[in-house]
Amino acid sequence: MDTIFEPARRIPVAAEADVCVIGGGCTGAFAALRAARLGASVVLIEGQNRLGGAATSGLVNVWHTLYDMTGREQIIAGLTQEVLGRLDARGALGHTETNPRTSYNFNPCELTILLDEMTAQAGIRVFFHTTYCAAVREADEVKAIVVENKNGRQAIRARFFIDATGDGDAARDLGIEPFKNKVVQPPSACFHLQGNTDGVHLGRLVREHGAEFGLDDDWGWSTFVAGCEGIAMRADNHVFGVLCSDADDLTRAETEGRRLCAAFLRLLQKYGRSDTHYAITNLCSYIGVRETVHYRTRFTATGWALLTGERYEDPILNGTYTVDIHHDRDNGITFRSLSGEEETVYGKGTRVERRNWREDAGLTGDPAPYYQVPFSLLVPDGYKNFIAAGRMLNADDGAFGALRVMVNLNQLGEAAGVAAALCADGGEDVRTIDGKRVTAALRKGGSAV
């Protein structure tokens, strides 16, 4: 690539804090809230106009169960439970199944407003429309980050930094070792659809008439939007062959994703119910990015350790969500559960393959009721005051397929916030802090780990 020289210049320090969180998805927002509740001063940088990331800008409005596989023991609590409770109190929460322990569906606009309120109540200084651009370091310490917003180029100084950008933008600039998994799960553009689809066989419509609108026989899902009548959240498409941490690919993913949403709408307008007016009432403002690049830390999460229920003395996350891998080329999705069930679904249910991975591996006895990961999953080697938390986590494709959902990443965010506050307070090195102290502080703050 051709290059030019950017002259060095003096820039103002816009803010100074104990903890700076870069990226305000749920992971980043929860990290900021936890750190602030432990008394740290916190700055939160977000490129979009709202907190919540995929849950709000991406319209992804389902959080999975807080219970173990038996449905009896609650294994996730903390901020996830608190936010669900607060959404419920404002009529913005529903259950996606008849069993209330299965999963939760929320109104993403209400979550946006709630996160504004919670961060304001916690005294967090939030910068919207502010993009992280560079990191300034000295030896093994991150001193500041450089951001761009309507005020131009500015610096934020902090004692501890959390990269919650999803793509690990700061981890990349700090030279932490990146890697990509064999399958990079493709992004999807979600939208809100108005119009009754009762009695319309969407899979058949896509198979029979999709080509007329440039639609593949792709796998998708849909759910309701809590508190909104007659509106469905649709996640019908995948954009293949893009890596959304690359600017050109991200742009292509956004336009192709929107084209696919429009194509689905036109299909319904032509072949759906004749007594119904179909319209898109809300389009994601940021395509739903499932996966890009990962960064090495001291612990690599593997699908095997996760699904066989390995235990740790310093857990920071409990979970049950299945390994859920959207293939990157053949329209298939593979689900692999703690219980042993595994199924791969192609197209809109055109073909389903099933097996039991536990039996195939010769495992006997009861399956684990839930999985865990230890604190070292969050800790890279190079820096005393830096953590990356979110979907850039150090996981193989199996573990990533399970850990990538929000009830899990929310917990990683909380643990990052707790570790940051402890380190900033005592001037400690995150590489040597005892993970059991992080677990203890998480429990004290309401987590179920």
Ligand SMILES: Cc1cc2nc3c(=O)[nH]c(=O)nc-3n(C[C@H](O)[C@H](O)[C@H](O)COP(=O)(O)OP(=O)(O)OC[C@H]3O[C@@H](n4cnc5c(N)ncnc54)[C@H](O)[C@@H]3O)c2cc1C
């Ligand atoms: C279509 C789809 C469906 C899914 N379905 C589910 C589901 O049903 N349930 C579930 O729990 N999970 C689901 N997931 C997965 C889950 O939504 C994501 O894995 C999770 O939200 C990622 O969280 P994150 O905080 O790491 O990243 P994000 O939510 O992507 O947040 C990152 C934030 O950082 C900001 N940012 C990025 N770069 C910069 C920068 N340089 N400067 C400033 N800000 C920056 C972004 O604007 C964003 O707000 C789905 C994902 C997709 C795409």
